[in-house]
Amino acid sequence: MPASSRSSGLGATFENIVMIELYHISKQYQEGQWALLDINLHIKKGEFWFITGPSGSGKTTLLKIIFREILPTRGQIVIDGINILRLPDHKIWKLRRSMGIVFQDFRLLFHKKVFDNVAIGLYVLGIPVKEIRRRVFNALRLVNLHQKMWEYPSHLSYGEQQRVAIARAVVNEPQILLADEPTGNLDPELAFEIISVFKEINRQGKTVLICSHDKELIRHFGDKILFLFKGKIIGKEVQPFSRK
Amino acid sequence: MPASSRSSGLGATFENIVMIELYHISKQYQEGQWALLDINLHIKKGEFWFITGPSGSGKTTLLKIIFREILPTRGQIVIDGINILRLPDHKIWKLRRSMGIVFQDFRLLFHKKVFDNVAIGLYVLGIPVKEIRRRVFNALRLVNLHQKMWEYPSHLSYGEQQRVAIARAVVNEPQILLADEPTGNLDPELAFEIISVFKEINRQGKTVLICSHDKELIRHFGDKILFLFKGKIIGKEVQPFSRK
Amino acid sequence: MNNLWQYRVRNLFSATIIALSFLIVGVFFSLSNNLQFLASQLAENMVVAFFLNPGISAREQARIEEAVKASPGVAHVNFVSREEALARFQKSFPELEDILKNLGSNPFPASYEAVLQKKVFLSEEALGLIEGIKALPGVEDVQFNRDWVKKMQSLSRLARAIGFFLGGILILASFFIISNVIRLNVFARKNEIEILRLVGATNTFIRLPFLLEGLTLGVLGSALSLALLYILIKLFPLYLGQSLGVLQEFINLRYLSLSQCIGLVIGSALMGLLGSLSSLSRFLKI
Amino acid sequence: MNNLWQYRVRNLFSATIIALSFLIVGVFFSLSNNLQFLASQLAENMVVAFFLNPGISAREQARIEEAVKASPGVAHVNFVSREEALARFQKSFPELEDILKNLGSNPFPASYEAVLQKKVFLSEEALGLIEGIKALPGVEDVQFNRDWVKKMQSLSRLARAIGFFLGGILILASFFIISNVIRLNVFARKNEIEILRLVGATNTFIRLPFLLEGLTLGVLGSALSLALLYILIKLFPLYLGQSLGVLQEFINLRYLSLSQCIGLVIGSALMGLLGSLSSLSRFLKI
C-alpha cells in the first residue's frame, strides 16, 4: 500500500473545512443507561478541542466512536466527508490510517521493545526501515523518551509508558489526533510539555481532540472546550481567536 | 486462617511507634541506572504521607519495595519491627495481610465482577459470605461505585476501574495503605472525595502513603510530603500539627 | 474447582487431548491383551505327542504314562489308541480314504498326548522334560511343533515389547500434555495468582485449586478414554459386519481387565497431580 | 513468521503434538501397508488344484489344460504328475512313510495347479471360474481352501477398515489440534492484532502470518512424524533383537510409500491452512 494513499480525500487544504461531524450520536452499552445522549458536534480541520467532564461522563466513549472502535446506538458520524458508519469492515483501515489515538490504558505491547511499539504503525505502511528509524526517533524525542528506545515497556515507569503511547499516536503524522487523558500520569511540568507538543502538531494543520480532567491545562491551552456530564453536552467554550 | 491473626504484632496501640523504617534503600533495575538511591525514611504509625516527583523519579519503585513486591539492591526495611527482607517467601502473606495497595495500573481481574475483584482479599481470609457482602458493599459505597457492583471491570470507565482498585485496597482495613496515583484518572471533585476517604481511614489510626502529581491535592491534604527526583529524596515537608 | 467451569472450553479441549492420548495407550494395552489371550489360547491347544512302539509291553506303557503324568508342568494327559489315531487321520485327510482302504493293517501308533501348562510350554524347560520321556523304553517318537513354540514365545515377547515400548512413549507424552495443559492454565491465571499473592493468600490456598484441577483432568481424561475404548471395541466388529464370521477368533476383542482400568485411572490421577506440581513449582516461586 | 520464533516454546509444543498425532496416523497407515503386503504375499501362494481322473484321455487332458490356461485371471498353470504328487506327500508327512511303502500302487491323482491373480483370487468370480472347469469331463475333484480365500478377503477388508476408521478419527483429531493451536496463537496475540487494526493494517497484513504459521506447523508436524515413524520402524526390530528370527515375516516392517508420504505432508499443510482459516474467521471479524 503506497504511503500516500492514506491521505486520499483527507488532506484537503481548505481552511474552515469540517473534519468531524456528529449528528445525534447516542450510545447505550446496557439497557436503560445512556453513556452518550444526542451528541451534536462539528469540528473543523485544524481545530484544537478539549473534552472534559467527571469520571464516567462518556469522554472515552465519544473518542472510541469517532475512532470507529465501537458503533453508536443511534446517530451518524461523518469524517472528512465520509459517513464512517456506512464504511464496510474491510475498509476501516483507510480511516484508521488518517487518525492517531492515545488510549487511556495505553495498549502497549509488552513483549515488544519501545521502538517496535512506536514503529508498528509504520511497518503497516511498508515504509523503508531507515525512514522508520528516523521517524520513531523523532517521535520519541518529542516525548523525551529517546534514551529508552530499546527498553521493554514493562521496564518503564507508568508515565514513561504513557509517553510511548503518545509517540505511537503521533509518529504517523495523522490528520486527526485523539488523546484520552494523555497526561493523567505525568507531573504538571511534563504534562505542559506534552500538550505543547500536541499544540505544535495542531499548528501544522492537524485536528486534535484531548480528553482531560486537568483544569490548569485546559485553562492554559483550551481554545475550544466541550463539557460532558452523564453523556450529555452541558456546555461549550469556544474562543473565537484562539492562541494558535 | 482466623481473621484476627493478620493483625498479630501489627495492631499495637501506642502512638509515636515507628511503622515503616527505610535504611539506605537503593534500587538498580539495570546496570548504572539507580531508580532509587540511598533512601532513608521513618514513617510513624498513623501518619499520612504524600510522595511526589516527576515521571520516572522512583515513586512506584519505593511503594513496591515497601510492599515487598520487589527487593531493593541495597539497604534494609523494617515494617512494624520486622525486617521484611529477612522474611522467607512463604511468610510474605502475613506482611501482605497488613497492607492494602492501589496500583498505578489497577491490576483488576477482567473476567471477574467488580464484587469479586473487591472481595478477593476477604475470600483469602476465609471470612463468612454475609460479612464479605457487607464489607464489599461498604467499600464500594466509599468510592461511590456500589451501583456497579455486579458489572465486569471492562464495562467500566477508566476512572471507575481506578475506584474498584481503591475499594479492593481498603476493604481489608489494613494497617498500612499504599496508593499509587489513586486519582490520576478522576475529575478534581472526585479526587478530592477519594482522598478524603483515605484521610478518614487515616483518622482511624492507619498509616497512609499516597503517590501523586496533583499539586492542588497535595497542597490541601499534605501533612507530610516527600519530594523525589531521579531516585533521591530532594526534600521533605512536615507540618508539625497536621490537620487531622 | 470453580475455574474448571470458568475455563470450560479450554479444559474440555485439554481433557479431550488427554483422553485421546490415553485412548491410544488403552488401544495398545487392549491389543496386547488380545495378543496375549490369543497366544494363551494357541498354547492351550499345543500338545506333545509321545508315540508308542507297536510292540510295547503293558508295564512299559504304564511306566511311560506315569512318567508323563508325573512331569511337572503337564496339565493333563490323553491316551490315543491306534484306532482313534486312524479315525483322526481319516477325518483330517478325507481325500486319502482310498489309500487307507487299501491298507491291510492300521499303520498308526498309539500315543500319549500331554497338554502342557502354558507357562511351561513357552519356557525352555519343556525341552528337557520332553527329552527325558523320549529316552524311556517303548517311546518310538515324539512329535511337537517346536517352531510353533518358538513363534508363540516370540509373539508373546513381541506383544509385551509393543506394550512397554508404545505404552512408555505414550504415557510420557500424556504426562507432557497434562503438565503443559496445567502450565497453560496457570499461565492463563497468572494475573489472578499475582493478585492472590498481593492480598496475602498462602501458598496452599493458591496451589490447591491447580492440584485438584490436574487430578480432575487426569481422572476425567482416563475415564473418558476408557469409555471411548469400550465404545470402539464394541462398535468396531458391528461396523465390520457379518463378513467377518470366519475371523471371529481375531476380532473377538477383549476389553481391559478391571485392574488395568483402575491402574489407568489411578496412574493418570497421579500424573495429573505430578503434572500440576511440576508446572506450579516453575511458575509459583514467589 | 517472526512469531514462530518468538513463541518458539509454544510452537515447538504444538508441532510436537501435531507430530505425535500424525505419527499415530502414520503407524496405522504403515500397519495397514504391512497387512496388505502380507495378504498379497499369502494370496500369491494360493493355488487351485484340479485333480484329474486316473483314466483320463490325452484329449480330455489337453482340453482341461487349455480351459485352465484360457481362464481370465489365471496367472500361470503347473502340471503335477502322479509321481510328483506322491513325492510331495512323502515330504509333507514323513511319519507316514510306512503306510506309503505298504501300498502297491500310487494312490495320488495328477493335477493342474492354477495360480490365480491376486485380484481374481480375492473376488467372488473365482468361484464361477472354478465351477466351470470342474464341470469338464476328466476333472475328478477341485481342491482349494475356500476358507483361506475368505479369511484373506476379510483380513484385507479389516486392514482397510482399520485404516479408514482410525485414520479418519485421527486426521479429524489432528485438524482439531492444529485449529486449536492456531486459535491459541491468535488468542495469545489478540493484543497485537488489536493494535495492528488500530494503526490501520489491512486484513491480509494481519492474516498472512497466521496462515503461514498454520502451513508451517502442519508441514513441520508431518515431516517430524515421518522422521519419527522411520526411526520407530528401523529401531523396533533392533530393539527386539535376534530372538525374532522366526517371526521375520511379521516384523519385516515396511515404511510408507513415497506417494503416501507426499500425501501426508500436503494433507497436513492443507490442514494447517484450513485450521488457521477457521480460527481466523472466528477471531478476526473486524
Ligand SMILES: Nc1ncnc2c1ncn2[C@@H]1O[C@H](COP(=O)(O)OP(=O)(O)OP(=O)(O)O)[C@@H](O)[C@H]1O
Ligand atoms: N522493571 C523495571 N526494569 C527496568 N527499569 C525500570 C523498571 N521499573 C522501573 N524502571 C525505571 O526506574 C525508574 C523509576 O521508575 P518508577 O516506576 O519508580 O517511576 P515513577 O516515579 O513511578 O514514575 P511515574 O510517575 O511515571 O509512574 C524509571 O526510569 C523506570 O524507567
Ligand SMILES: Nc1ncnc2c1ncn2[C@@H]1O[C@H](COP(=O)(O)OP(=O)(O)OP(=O)(O)O)[C@@H](O)[C@H]1O
Ligand atoms: N464496555 C462497556 N460496557 C458497559 N458499560 C460501559 C462500557 N464502557 C463504558 N461503560 C459505561 O459508560 C459510561 C461512560 O464511560 P466512559 O468510559 O465513556 O467514561 P469516561 O468519561 O471516559 O470516564 P473516565 O474519566 O473515568 O475515563 C460509564 O458509566 C461506564 O460505566
Ligand SMILES: [Mg+2]
Ligand atoms: Mg475514560
Ligand SMILES: [Mg+2]
Ligand atoms: Mg509510577
